[in-house]
Amino acid sequence: MPEQRIPIGHAHEIPPAWGALRTASRRFTVAIREPRGSETFSVAWGELTADPSVDWVVMLDDGTAYPIKKDLFARTYEAAGPGRYRKVERSRLVQVPPDTVALLATLEGPLEVRHPDYVAVGSRGEVYANAADWVREHLAFDTAGSA
Known part of the structure; x- marks a missing residue:
């Protein structure tokens, strides 16, 4: 059977059949830096571009880096020590079902996400992608309830 391709640009477009969003908290802190000009980052689902006038680059200790809008960072992170930040908002995720491609319209560019990865x-209802391995290593799902 061919993969089903589902365009998703906002949380309300996630099909109800995928189940309720699950909440999780991050187990780590990050550093940030200014983009070096217009900077492109390759992730498993595609390429994201950082614009110095509106983005930060988030850097994980394992060398992973990706762009985030400065205003979004200011709303969702807090200082956790010198040069370190922790996301205070709980992550809300739903796993992409098998034989499905989520065609995400993210703030940084389009991405294709497949099972077992997450939307x-x-x-504010914006969507982005998290790899299943990354979720397993960096997030702790809440044990009760949904998002």
Whole structure:
């Protein structure tokens, strides 16, 4: 059977059949830096571009880096020590079902996300992607309830 392709630009477009969003908290802190000009980052689902006038680059200790809008960062992170930040908002995620491609319209560019990876939902309903391995290593799902 061919993969089903589902365009998703906002949380309300996630099919109800995928189940309720699950909440999780981050187990780590990050550093940030200014983009070096217009900077492109390759992730498993595509390429994201950082614009110095509106983005920060988030850097994980494992060397992973990706762009985030400065205003979104200011709303969702807090200082956790010198040069370190922790996301205070809980992540809200739903796993992409098998044989499905989520065609995400993210703030940084389009991405294709497949099972077993996740669609994550931001504070204003914006969507982005989290790899299943990354979720397993960096997030702790809440044990009760949904988002």
